[in-house]
Amino acid sequence: MTLTCHGLRRRFGALTAVDDVSLSVTAGARHALIGPNGAGKSTLFKLITGLLRSDSGRVSLAGQDVTTASEVRRCRLGISQAMQHASLFPTLSAAENVTLAVRRHEGRISWMPRRQPSIHARTDEVLDQVGLADRGRVQVGALSHGERKQLEVALALACRPKLLLLDEPAAGMSAAERAGLVALIAGLPAEITVLFVEHDLDVVFELADTVTVLNLGRVLLSGDPAAVRASDEVRQAYLGGAR
Amino acid sequence: MGAWLDANLVGVVNGFAIGFLLFIVAVGLSLVFGMMDVLNLAHGAIFLLGAYVGAALAGGNPSWGGFLGALGLSALLGLAGGGALSAMTEPLRKRSHLDQALLTLGVTLVVAETLVMVYGDDPLAVGAPPGLDGSVPVLGAFYPTYRLVLIGIGAVLAVLVYLVVERTTLGALVRATVADRDMVAALGVDNRLIRVGVFAFGSMLAAVAGVLGGPIYGARPGLDSTVLILALVVVVIGGLGSVRGALLGALVIGQVDSLGRTLFPDVASFVLFGALALVLVVRPRGLFGGKLGVRS
Amino acid sequence: MTPAAPQPQRWAKPGVVAVVLVVLASAPLFLAPFATSTVSRILVFGLLAVSLDLLVGISGLPSLGHAAYFGVGAYAAGWVSINVTSAIPVPLLVGAVAGALGAALTGWITVRAHGVFFLMLTLAIGELLHQLAHTWEPVTGGANGMAGIPPARVGDQPLVVSGYVHWYVLAAFAVGVAVVLVVSRSPFGLALRGIRDNEPRMRALGYPTRVYKYAVFVFAGSIAGMAGALLAAQQRLVTPADVGFATAALALLAVVIGGVGTLWGPVIGAALVILIRDAIGPGLDGHGTLVLGLVFIAVVYVLPRGFGGLVSRRHR
Incomplete structure (x- = not known):
């Protein structure tokens, strides 16, 4: 599913967090969003998911204008996000967490307990997909940090997204977990468009076919990974940001 | 309008008297809410304590x-009671609102009983x-002197509290805590004493x-x-946590x-x-509310 | 275990349930009438506490005004019994519908609020309904309460003996608790737990959370209304105190003593609360409230997760 942002702007008081950002994510892309801290990446994500409203500009999904659509409505249209800081249901089990997402997407939320083999099968499938097949009965509170991030991705995938937003999916993961995550994202079918924010440039250049660089709320550069890697401007923004 | 006002003047003046009294009660509740995010259900019990001190x-x-002796004693008891409540709720700061409500509810039951x-x-x-127990003529209607004096006392207290909260350094810290509790804590300000103080003062x-x-x-x-x-x-x-809001709200509710x-005794x-x-519905966070009401 | 089902609970063990029901049902056979009616009162109050736990423990909606819907149900059932018919199950259904209506009329405001605002709003609404019970004398009987409620009838047969009343209360209690348990284990119940744990995430998953909260608020109101109808049948008198904050607070105390979110714990909590109020209170010149206040304070510090918390901790 294509995503087009046109001239998005969002202020917080005196700070313009996102400043006239236009972005085009083509269907099936593996599109990375990079930039130093405070570049506006997370705010841009929130504008895309509908958690925040933009002050001006437009967002459209598959050609349909969703600038004023609610978060729930955009979710229905096929946007799904894995949060930067795992945002889960701490007292429920891993499987129950996924079930909530699966059932919203393809089940009925009935008032009566019922056997729903297809829901259970789909839950197991998603858990297996992210490598948590044998952790389904564990309460989220007892999962490791890396496992919670995996579960976060599982929740996003359970909605059968057409556009998957991943906010620093690899942050805080062990090397092994990171390798699993990269393999998972690389193995996603082409129907799922992926837009991700990541600080680990190895992960970025391994996965992305397009890279957009944000700095101070503006788009610095957008293009294929090789061009971005070669850009002096990008190097300067990054090194400048680090210094 | 003129005729209506004549007929209901006593009601309107009464409303002001009740409104200012409510302000004196509510401002403490509001600041404790705003500063500590604590629902202090024992606030009514403290009022009741004062009422019985007055009666005694x-x-x-x-x-x-x-x-005047009753006023002085109730002020002391109120300070002590607020200090005690602050000490009791302090260990519950990380717990749910429900726990704080239950605790102060228990205190209410004990005090009232x-x-x-x-x-x-x-x-x-x-x-x-x-000297204040008589009536004075107000625009042709007789009105209890005491209630007029109460309006005056309430207005003076309102101005005092407003000045303290809006114009002093101490007040600035209180307002900053209302606006962003975590930020004030992160700045390294130890506001424990201020919390106790606000609780006791309220x-x-x-x-x-x-x-x-x-x-x-x-x-x-x-x-x-x-x-x-x-x-x-x-x-x-x-x-929550707004002195102006508490005053305006109190006058409206009065x-x-x-x-x-x-006017409508059956459906008051x-x-x-x-x-x-x-x-x-119009202003979900209250007329002067900050961000607290919509936090999830 | 299927992923959708909650952790196995004691209620899930049919043997325990059967034994408890048999013991409760045989209460009139070995207890004096007064003691029997105390057990009935515990059941009435227990059903109220269970419906409150559905809000507090399962959905994360700590209501301080739940007694309002209990009272609305009680007055409605009492009114129907006096003016129309007291034939079972009419008053019970009327109570449930009235409780649901009351919750529906006020809930659309409360479910918009979060945190301390929710507590305040439910408290304020409960208290306003309490005042209404006081002032709307032609219907409620004002401060004296609604007296002269006829006994519930099965067909033409009035239930006068406390044992029969007890069985009626027990049957309705069992149905009410069963319905709450069923709902709490349904997909809807899991969604409620999700909202309790992390409402923003539920919205991000596409759940219209406010609708869900409204639905459970109304549903819990209808169960509370049902409990109110039982109160009217058992006590045959409804007073403004039954609507008031004190009743709501005691129900909350029952939930917290019993263990928030366990659904069975609040019934035990209700038993303790009623025993303190009705059995120990009279021995203290009617100052059982003082003891209850101290219990409130003690529970917050000593037993934050209630007795149910003790049990489930041992099971983990």
Whole structure:
């Protein structure tokens, strides 16, 4: 599913967090969003998911204008996000967490307990997909940090997204977990468009076919990974940001 | 309009008297809410304590000495009570709102029941001090002097509290804590003493209001929840942690309560609820509310 | 275990349930009438507490005004019994519908609020309904309460003996608790737990959370209304105190003592609360409230997760 942002702007008081950002994510892309801290990446994500409203500009999904659509409505249209800081249901089990997402997407939320083999099968499938097949009965509170991030991705995938937003999916993961995550994202079918924010440039250049660089709320550069890697401007923004 | 005002002038002035009294009660509740995110259900019990102090020291036919003595003693008791409540809720800071509510609810039950054990079930009357117990003509209608004086006292207190909170360094810290508790903590400001202070100060005002309200409400079991509810509605309407909001909310609720009772005696509760609902639909965070109301 | 089902609970063990029901049902056979009616009162109050736990423990909606819907149900059932018919199950259904209506009329405001605002609003609404019970004398009987409620009838046969009344209360209690348990284990119940744990995430998953909260608020109101109808049948008198904050607070105390979110714990909590109020209170010149206040304070510090918390901790 294509995503087009046109001239998005969002202020917080005196700070313009996102400043006239236009972005085009083509269907099936593996599109990375990079930039130093405070570049506006997370705010841009929130504008895309509908958690925040933009002050001006437009967002459209598959050609349909969703600038004023609610978060729930955009979710229905096929946007799904894995949060930067795992945002889960701490007292429920891993499987129950996924079930909530699966059932919203393809089940009925009935008032009566019922056997729903297809829901259970789909839950197991998603858990297996992210490598948590044998952790389904564990309460989220007892999962490791890396496992919670995996579960976060599982929740996003359970909605059968057409556009998957991943906010620093690899942050805080062990090397092994990171390798699993990269393999998972690389193995996603082409129907799922992926837009991700990541600080680990190895992960970025391994996965992305397009890279957009944000700095101070503006788009610095957008293009294929090789061009971005070669850009002096990008190097300067990054090194400048680090210094 | 003129004729209506003539007919309802007493109601309107009454509304102001109740409104200012409510402000004195509600401002402490609001600041404790705003600063500590604690729902202090014992606030009404502190008011009731003040009311019974007034009944005991001043009584139905008070001397100035008795009345002022009651004010002084209730202020001390209020300070002590607020300090104790602050100490009791401190260990619960990381716990849910429900736990804090339960604790203060328990305190309310204990205080109210102890007062019943000491003073009995019957309502006790409290008179106005000599010289203020008569009536004065206001625009052709006779009106109890004490209530006019109460309006004056309330207005002076409102100005004082406003100046302290809006114009002093201490007040700035209080406001900063209301606006962003975590940020103030992150700045390394140890606001524990201020928390205790605000709690004690707010409770002192509630206890003093109990004495001041004596000539209107008397002292009786159940008064604590009546006053608590009115104060809560004031705080919801005015917005958490806002002095201006508490004043405006109190004056509005004072009028709604007073006029509602005279004009629509059967549905006064509904009028109050209607006002609450209306404000919440139009301004979900209260008229002067910050971000607290929408936090999830 | 299927992923959708909650952790196995004691209620899930049919043997325990059967034994408890048999013991409760045989209460009139070995208890004096007064003691029997105390057990009935515990069941009435227990059903109220269970419906409150559905809000507090399962959905994360700590209501301080739940007694309002209990009272609305009680007055409605009482009114129907006096003016129309007291034939079972009419008053019970009327109570449930009235409780649901009351919750529906006020809930649309409360479910918009979060945190401390929710507590305040439910408290304010409960108290306003309490005042209404006081002032709307032609219907409620004002401060004296609604007296002269006829006994519930099965067909033409009035239930006068306390044992029969007890069985009626027990049957309705069992149905009410069963319905709450069923709902709490349904997909809807899991969604409620999700909202309790992390409402923003539920919205991000596409759940219209406010609708869900409204639905459970109304549903819990209808169960509370049902409990109110039982109160009217058992006590045959409804007073403003039954609507008031004190009743709501005691129900909350029952939930917290019993263990928030366990659904069975609040019934045990209700038993403790009623025993303190009705059995120990009279021995203290009616100052059982003082004891209850101290219990409130003690529970917050000593037993934050209630007795149910003790049990489930041992099971983990």
